[in-house]
Amino acid sequence: MSDEMTDAQKEAFVAKLRREVGSTGTPTTARDPVNQPMIRHWCDAMEDANPLYTDPETASSGPHGEIAAPPAMLNAWTMIGLVPRVNDPKDPASGVYAMLDEAGYVGVVATNSEHVYHRYLKLGDHLTGVVKLVDVSEEKQTALGIGHFVTTETEYHDQHGDHVGSMFFRILKFRPGTGRTAGPSDGDTASERPPRPRPSRNQDTDFFWQGSRAGELRIQQCLNCGRLQHPPGNRCPACGSTEMGYTVASGKGTLYSFVVSHHPRVPSFDYPLNIGLVELEEGVRLVTNITDCDPGQLKVGMPLEAWHMQTHDDVSLPVFRPARVPRNPTTLTFDEVSVGDELPLCPIPLTPTLIVSTAIASRDYQDVHHDRDMALKKGSEDIFMNILTSSGLSARYISDWAGPDAVFKNLKIRLGAPNYPYDCMTMSGSVTAKREADGEDIVEVSFRGQNSRGPHVTGTIDLALPRQ
Amino acid sequence: MTLNYAYHSAIAGIGATPFTKDSGRTPMDQAVEACLAACEDAGLPPEKVNGMVTYSAEQNPEIEVARNLGIEELTHFSMVHHGGGAACGVVAVACQAVYSGAADYVLCYRAFNERSWHRFGAGVQDRPAGAEASEVSFSWSSPFGLVTPASWVAMFATRYMHEYGATTEDFGRVSVVDRAFAATNPYAHFFQRPITLEDHQNSRWIVEPLRLLDCCQETDGAQALLVTTAERAKDLKQTPAVIASAAQGVAEDQHMMRSYYRDNITGIPEMGLCARQLYQSSGLSAEDIQTAIIYDHFTPLVLPQLEEFGFCDRGEAKDFIRDGHLERDGRLPINTNGGQLGEAYIHGLNGIAEGVRQIRGTSVNQIDNVENVLATAGTAVPTSALILSQPS
Known part of the structure; x- marks a missing residue:
């Protein structure tokens, strides 16, 4: 229907959407005060093991003196939960969402979230949020579809009326099926790709391929002297035994050497192609691919x-x-960090469990984050990660590097390619600034989470680090 | 172990076709031309040839070449395996044949349309799966896209760079040297087309850390050598290039271009084995070599070859190269024909022919006072090497 809107009608529609820009909605008070069970649920789902969030003893000697909520949970507390959405006519933002739904812009994705934290939230804090409609964009053609960006700003106060934080938030409301990549041919290229060269195998090497099919990395082992050997052989070069078995390797290793292949291009592969020679912790090497990593991120x-x-x-x-990389149990000091320092890469395998459990832990019951049928109906390829989780995982990544006592001052992210299940997002980051502000030593980290389609999340974070 | 055929044999004739990118002829036709040219160069009627040695990769069977040459009887015929690693190996086997008396005059040849027919650079991407050990060996690399010779070599190069601080510019300097010699060699594909290090650095990636200008050419053409005893060679037309020694080598845990599983992968132990045999049997050492043909299918493996032969210490080839020692006026000018990057890629056999010209004093890029020339064969594969010397 909206396809047939004339320019004049479109203009009128945008004017209607923008009528309430600048006004604020009804204050929303969180259904529950800040509480340990919700924090624990969040930390479990995000795999955030910072003890300041869950261990009273450690927290008591930390920078907050008691348990603190993960700062990225800021807008989780006032989420409405799994109850029917009531359209509050006095709320300018939900009014705009309703108008857009009615006009066919039923698809929704969050694109930007910028938190500012005035203080960490403690158990018992009871938040109230007030949303202001900041902007509604003209109709835009995006990769996902034709739609409008809606920008809001929410101010959060505690039970005493103290201002504890704020959030700048932007979503895209779009018409499903109008994306640049939409169409019947979408996705066909991958299925037409010829399979990779099939490994040649025989009785001597079947154990290896049977293992990989079963999810095991099997390395040939001499049953007499225990020596490991790869590629497999028929006789132990150390002791001469012909009794050969295998051990299951841990799968942990380091990159011994690598190449990045560009030419010639074999149709079964994506280029540039990362090929590594990996040295397993058990001591043998094998040729393999290094996935979920840009060529420029490869390092011996x-x-x-x-x-x-x-x-x-x-x-x-x-x-x-x-x-x-394991979580840093001690906290980096301001002096230990230099501009240009690179954070270690961190893969985040995007299992359906991660996507669903984190959505629920952040109290985001939008069906597109847990219900595949509904996600497809709304123009998505599958369920996809919600933006609170993108914030939460980014925060976990930075905190695992900086250490438990680093204090987040803000967290600004922008989303790109959706995080669909069965992909992997690899986080990378670097220190981009150091400064003193309001008596605190602030380190700015820029980070990125990349999946197979491109950057899912890019952002920056300001951390206060201890001087000593 | 000693090679008792040291100084016994000589290369008495060399012959080649023009080196092109699209010969428009069959490889057989070119093989015959090159073999006839080698006999003509030596002044030997081709029907006197009674031995033939070629590569197992060669697609022109010696019996058909022999038929075309008018050879009635062959008393020695054999093939050497492992591609370019056979280059000096065919000469070593020819030496053994003439030393033992199995043959008097042995032709070594290699002919292909490697650019216009079957491109070697494409690698093993189309190799079908199979259960034989030769196929199974590829299962440890091909499914991961490591399917080309360039990629196999690149894996060694990255590790070498990591351990010794060599850079892609050091590889580029080898390429610049080759192309400088090619620029003054009318037989070279890249005649009058030298490059700068900047050209190298600007050339596109093939397999990082290898750029286009780190990779040898693909060539249509043929090269033949005629080997006989040094004694018989004296009666032929040319100054004999005496084969001081020629040796083959396979080292521990050897794999075809993918010996990635050794404790250390920055050296080329099979080439070190060749070096030890050559020096021991000939009584020569690195100081006695004035110029060398260092196998250059891909530039990075030129560096460890210099180390294996003792021209510099381990890890210091980059410094040796940066100091200009491979250049025209350097300590060890290499690949004076332009090498396989500059002249042509005939699986190393054209380089041995250049070694012969350096001994004769007839190279277009003749080095002064050449007594001994080293030539090496394909690296990362089971390999071979030889030293040519002035006749006594």
Whole structure:
């Protein structure tokens, strides 16, 4: 219907959408005060193990003196929960959403979220949020579809009326099926791609391929002397035994050497193609692919972890991605950090469980984040990660690097390619500024989370770090 | 172990076709032309040839070449495996044949339309799966897209750079040297087309860290050598290039271009094995070599070859190269024909022919006072090497 709108009608529609720009809505008070169960649920889903959020003893000696809520939860507290949405006629933002829904712009994705934290929230804090409609854009053609960006700003106050934080937020409301990539041919190119060269195998090497199909990285081991060998052989070069078995490797290793292939292009592969020689912690090496990592991020010595990529009905290949670096249990000091420092890469495998559990943990019950049928109906390829989770995972990534006592001052993110299930998002980041502000030592980190389609999230964060 | 055929044999004749990108002829036709030219160069009627050695990669069977040459009887015929690694190996086997008396005059040849018919650079992407060990060996690399010779070599190059601080510019300097010699060699594909290091750095990636100008050419053409005893060679037309020694090498845990599983992968132990055999049997050492043909299918592996032969210490080839020692007036000018990057890629056999010209004093880029010339064969594969010397 809106397809047939004339320019004049479109103009009138935008004017109607913008009528309430600048006005604020009804204050919304959180259904529950800040509480440990919701924090714990969030930390479990986000895999955020910072003890300041859940361990009273550690928290008591930390910078907040008691348990604090993860700052990225800011807007989770006032989410409405799994109850029917009531359209509050006095709320300018929900009025705009309703008008857009009615006009066919039923698809919704969040594109920007900028938190500012005046203080960390403590157990018992009870938040109230007031939303102001800041802007409604002209109709835009985006990759997802034709739609309007709606921008709001929410101010959060505690039970004493103290201003604790704010959020600048932007969503795109779009008409499903009007995206630049929409159409019947979408996705066909991948299915027409010829499969990779099939591994040649025989009785001597079947154990390896059977293992990879079963999710195991099996390395040949001499049953007599225990020596490991790859590629497999028929006789142990160390002791001469012909009794050969295998061990299951941990899948942990480091990059011993690598190449990035550009030419010639074999149709079965994406180029540029990362090919690595990985040294397993068990001591043997194998040729493999390094996935979920830009060619420029490859470094000899980088830690890697195995996964198994299915390439044929009966074949999986052991391939590697950057390994998640353990959480830093001590906190970096301001002096230890320099502009240009790079954060270690961190892969985040996008399982359906991660996408659904984090959506629920952030109290985001939008069906597109947990219900595949509804997601498809609304123009998405699958369920996709919600923006609170993109914030939460970004915060976890930065906090795991900086250490538990780093204090977040803000968190600004912008979303790009959606995080669909079965992909992997790899976080990277670097220190882009250091400054003193209001007596605090602030470090700015710029970060990015990239999935196979491109950058899912880019953003910056200001952290206050201890001087000593 | 000693090679008792040291100084016993000589290369008495060399012959080649023009090196092109589209010969418009069959490789067989070119093989015959090159073999006839080698006999003509030596002043030997081709029907006197009674031995033939070629590469197992060669697609022109020796019996058909022999038929075309009018050879009635062959008393030695054999093939050497592993592609360009066979280059000096065919000469080594020819030496063994003439030393043992199995043959008197042995032709070594290699002919292909490697640019216009079957492009070697494409690698093994179309190789079908199979259960034989030769196929199974590819299962550890091909499914991951490591399917070309350039990519196999690049894996060594990255590690070498990491351990020794060599850069892609150091690889580029090898390319610049080759192309400088090619520029003054009318037989070279890149005659009058030298490059700068900047050209190298601006050339596109093939497989990082290898750029286009790190990779040898693909060529249509043929090269033949005639080997006989040094004694018989004296009666032929040319100054004999005496084969001081020729050796082959396979080292521990050897794989075809993918020996990635050794404790250290920055050296070329199979080439080190060749070096030890050559020096031991000939009594020569690095100081005795005035110029060399260092196999250059891809520039990075020129560096460890210099180290394996003792021209510099391990990890210091980059410094040796930066100091200009491979250039025309350097300590060890290499690949004076332009190498396989500049002249042509005939699986190393054209380089050995250039070594012969350096001994004769007839190279277009003749080095002064050449007594001994080193030539090496394909790297990362089972390989070979030889030293040519002035006749006593």
